Amino acid sequence: MHLEIYPFIKRPESYYYEFFSEGPNGSIKKVVEFYRLQERKQEVYNLAFGDWDEIAHRINDLSITNNADRDKVLATVAATVMEFMREHPGAIIFATGSTASRTRLYQMGIARILNDITLLFEIQGYLSDTWQPFQKGVNYNAFLLKAR
């Protein structure tokens, strides 16, 4: 990938990554989680990310940061996926947004880097009760990714 990303930190022996969005609204901590879903034979991990709320001391993915760095944030999340997949080459990653607009944001993020990652990863989108190969410009409900 040739996109600009934020440096991120990870927690050893677990699947959490942190980075800071920097922009007109200040420095906002973002947290990414990869969680292995237990009810599956395959190594399926749920990808979730959101903003750390310093007042409520919890994650909030419904907040709208407006920090003028959407592409850089999405590229950084994609970089955590690459890092995670390096350590878990057999993993399948599932992702969906908390809202339709958030899912569309993920879709735009995937579309932006699709040419860079399509040789490394197979990506499917869920639409009309079926999984199908990811295509740009299609509004999916959820996404799956695995190494080729």
Place this chain on the structure above:
Amino acid sequence: MADSTKKRATGKAKVVVDKNMRDYANDPFFIKKRETAEQFLKKAGLPKSFAKTKSK
């Protein structure tokens, strides 16, 4: 903190391992997202090409 944080080369990703990083395992948002994912995949299943993937 500096002594507990070590840098390592991981290709283009600028990642630093920090053993003092917060544990988010019990965060309500993440718990809800895991439940949603389980329910979604229970209904949708996996595509054929993904179902063949071997687990560790």
